[in-house]
Amino acid sequence: MKYSTITIFGLGIILCISSCKNKNPNPILASIDLKRGELLLCSTEQFGDVNFSLSCNYETRETFDLALSLLHSFEYAEAEKAFVKVLDADPECAMAYWGVAMSIYNSLWMQSDLSYLKKGEQLLEIAKTLPATKLEKEYINAISVFYKDWDTKDKKTRKLLYENKMKELYNNNKTDVEVAVFYALAIRAAADPSDKTYTRQKKSxxxxEELFIDKPNHPGIAHYIIHNYDYPELAQLGLSTARKYAEIAPASAHAQHMPSHIFTRLGLWQESINTNINSASSAVCYAESVNPGANWAQEIHAVDYLVYAYLQMGNNQKAQEYLNEMQNVKSVFPKQHFATTYALSAMPVRMILENKQWEEATKLDLPSINFTWETLHWEKAMHHFGKALGFAHTGEIELAENELTTLKTLHQKLLDEEELYKAGQVNIQVHAAQAWIELAKSNDEKALKLMKKAALLESQTSKHAVTPGELLPADELLGDMLLELNDPMEALKAYEINLLSHPNRFNGIYGAALAAKKSKDLDKAISYFKQLIELAKYSNSNREELIEAKTFIKNQNI
Structure with a gap:
């Protein structure tokens, strides 16, 4: 798969700050692994506008603002390098240490390597010994509570402590834009993924939104609005911002990708495809500069969304092309990043399940890449869930039950590790897999009860920010089961509930059309089959569902 070429900008960039005073750095710095080197920015375009009031050397301010812009677009590695440039030029700039600590925090991302916590703690201890303004000291003290006692306090507790500190900072500095932006991000970072009221997301x-009126080119404001509204119930609120964000920070692979979170929630597949092609292209450029033999997590994350979008348009050919490329990935960076482990695990399972290739599902293998799979319980669960559904649909009940046992074991491991959100997602898969096994055993009533329970559990939790969506939505699977049980009217209800939270899903629309047809609801059948045809009109797709839809519409003489 060839992505469009982006000019490599930054290979020759050296941000030289020659007029800074010659100061001696803290000796502890020598023991801390800091990212240094040229900034590798794959575009001559910008990362948005920020303007941070800073008490450090005047000559460092442009570099500091660039670092802050990179931080706001989650370009964490380059942000750290830029902050370190400030630190090296002015070792007494306390906020440069704060900047590095913020760059390794990754507030909305899961991190399996916890070495950053000790690093952040050490940096902030140095920062506290340096001269700083009252506001700068408050910034440093705020993020310090996240790093303090990291080995005895859980991450959720530390996020809440940081949010409370930022609230104090915000209440005392209501007119400071950056304070408000970082406070809003802290609110969002501390949100409970099981809270379907989205109270924190709405507050943030x-x-x-109030800041965006006067600061329409600020990368953090636009970015975090999208993260707050990355839910089916809220996505419409973020649509206009999503369409602007990529223009604010066109040089950022993550900024190019982020609009697709909103597009995916609203079923705007072509817009998602367009922005993720740009994101993957930028990510490939960056990888060629930083680590030519490996794939960057941002590229893999973007391709995950591309595969999902193409599948929803019925375009198996394009989805398979991207999947094939990802299945050839041998090395990634950062190593074992959650966006990478999730995407590489989910894509092959999703491709097979979306196409209901049950025999193929029984042959699924984990990706060959050298991850520590024994620690990746959710990722492994997706694999075993796919196989369980495959064996259940092909009537190999004993093998399906073996997969179910593995799923239950993985669920328990996540509970033991207090990974409650991930455990909840696997619990939904446990119920759904068991439901289809019971159906294969002709235990119809028990099967339906389990599948309804899976749908209920899924309705009570939110989609994780990294994922484009579930492997198969539980309400969609419930509709499929109700059709199997010859109850098309109830199946139609399940599919329509599913389409409210998963608009324009190919299988959801097809299922609704088929259920309406079998329910003798001609108007709805015509409407849904037309939607399916419209959805795939640019895909040159040969999926059987589309052939059925076109034949049905033709027979209605419409």
Whole structure:
């Protein structure tokens, strides 16, 4: 798969700050692994506008603002390098240490390597010994509570402590844009993924929307609005911002990708495809500069969304092309990043399940890449869930039950590790897999009860920010089961509920059309089959569902 070429900008960039005073750095710095080197920015375009009031050397301010812009677009590695440039030029710039600590925090991302916590703690201890303004000291003290006692306090507790500190900072500095932006992000980072009221997301979004009026080119404001509204119930609120964000920070692979979170929630597949092609292209450029033999997590993350979008348009050919490329990935960076482990695990399972290739599902293998799979319980669960559904649909009940046993074991491991969100997702898969096994055993009533329970559990939790969506939505699977049980009217209800939270899903629309047809609801059958044809009109797809839809519409003489 060839991506469009982006000019490599930054291979020759050296941000030289020659007029800074010659100061001696803290000796502890020598023991801390800091990212240094040229900034590798794969575009001559910008990362948005920020303007941070800083007490450090005047000559460092442009570099500091660039670092802050990179941080706001989650270009964490380059942000750290830029902050370190400030630190090297002015070792007494306390906020440069703060900047590195913020760059390794990754507030909305899961991190399996916890070495960053000790690093952040050490940096902030140095920062506290340096001269700083009152506001700068408050910034440093705020993020310090996240790093303090990291080995005895859980991450959720530390996020809440940081949010409370930022609230104090915000209440005392209501007119400071950056304080407000970082406070809003802290609110969002501390949100409970099981809270379907989205109270924190709405609170954070309100702060940011008010800021966006006067600061329309600020990368963090736009970015965090999208993260707040990355839910089916809220996505429409973020659509206009999503369409602007990529223009604010066109040089950022993550900024190019982020609009697709909103596009995916709203079923705007072509817009998702367009922005993720740009994101993957930028990510490939960056990888060629940083680590030519490996794939960057941002590229893999973007391709995950590309595969999902192409599948929803019925375009198996394009989805398979991207999947094939990802299955040839041998090395990734950062190593074992959650966006990478999730995507490489989910894509092959998703491709097979979306096409209901049950025999193929029984042959699924884990990706060959050298991850520590024994620690990746959710990722492994997706694999075993796919196989369980495959064996259940092909009538190999004993093998299906073996997969179910593995799923239950993985669920328990996640509970033991207090990974409650991930455990909840696997629990949904446990119920769904068991439901289809019971159906294969002709235990219809028990099967339906389990599948309804899976749908209920899924309705009570939110989609994780990294994922484009479930492997198969539980309400969609419930509709499929109700059709199997010859109850098309109830199946239609399940599919329509599913389409409210998963608009324009190919299988959801097809299922609704088929259920309506079998329910003798001609108007709805015509409407849904037309939607399916419209959805795939640019895909040159040969999926059987589309052939059926076109034949049905033709026979209606429409």
């Amino acid at each position: 979004g309100k702060i940011l």
